[in-house]
Amino acid sequence: MADKRGSRVADRTDAIMRTTLELGQEVGYAKLSIEAVAARAGAGKHTIYRRWPSKGALFLDSLLSLNEPELNYPDTGDIEADLREQIHAAVDLLSKPPLGPLYQAVLVEAQQDPQVAEALNERFIGPQEEKTIARLRKARDQGQLSSDFDLSLAMALLSGPFYFQVLIARQPLTREYVDRVIEAVFAGIGPKAPPTAGG
């Protein structure tokens, strides 16, 4: 009985989040309202507010719950190739329609609503950082990264350039651009040691 009720609650939660995304894609984030989500999902407004304190929190949860698995890191044993693959997937998902404009709306909301900012970090940025660090730590242990590399900088170095391109420079992110950035982050911009004799 408790299990059945738990499963009904989970179903309803899923239905509310799916409806939020559907409506968000139809009307855009700015015009999305919790009232409209409740009406279409056949749920009470209070049911929604009990679980999510704001439109931003509901929206972020909806965006992430349904798509998180896509942003895991592969482990083929080649860290640079695995990062490329994961970042291509993240860029496809988060910077292009249908979800791109909605993710961008969440980022804007996070600048204005501390609850959304906190949810963004707890639900997405933090967990992505953990996954990124776990994959990079393994690579570092295998000698595929500099032994000096400070893993706590990973997200800033490997995500920062792409957020900058989209949000600040407002340039489209191509796979070719992603690959060039990853290559530069691996190689470093400093002068290279001269090749050793015969190298």
Added chain:
Amino acid sequence: MADKRGSRVADRTDAIMRTTLELGQEVGYAKLSIEAVAARAGAGKHTIYRRWPSKGALFLDSLLSLNEPELNYPDTGDIEADLREQIHAAVDLLSKPPLGPLYQAVLVEAQQDPQVAEALNERFIGPQEEKTIARLRKARDQGQLSSDFDLSLAMALLSGPFYFQVLIARQPLTREYVDRVIEAVFAGIGPKAPPTAGG
């Protein structure tokens, strides 16, 4: 006569921009109005609208006109030290009170208003990129950077991590953090060649 009029126009423009910043610091970006700027600066609303199409454009111009000189690059001959100094100055100016919250408000406005986004790039990001590339090109020519380094990636690699920390991870930017990021961008995260014999 024409010169005198030109100089009066420049004075009035300066007065409007100074007033915009003063009021912005007093009431915050959201509550700033062109009406209030006009009233305090003793200028007509139409005078302001003739020059700036929106509050965002006026505000961005005000923020930048009065502070641009601070963000030039020193040239001591040591590129890593010069970058550190310039980025410390930029972080102090753009991520801390009094101007930090206002710059952040402009970045949010740019996500929502294409005119502000365009002005941000034309008036600030683009010119900063030009200065950055000029300084880095000189350093590359002097052998202080990798000869392979693609200068068109400079802003994304050297600014992206800091925008990420402030806007997405929402962490404070310390000088120590800035220095660690610069060091990592110079060294690269990839494995280092083993030291040569005697090295």
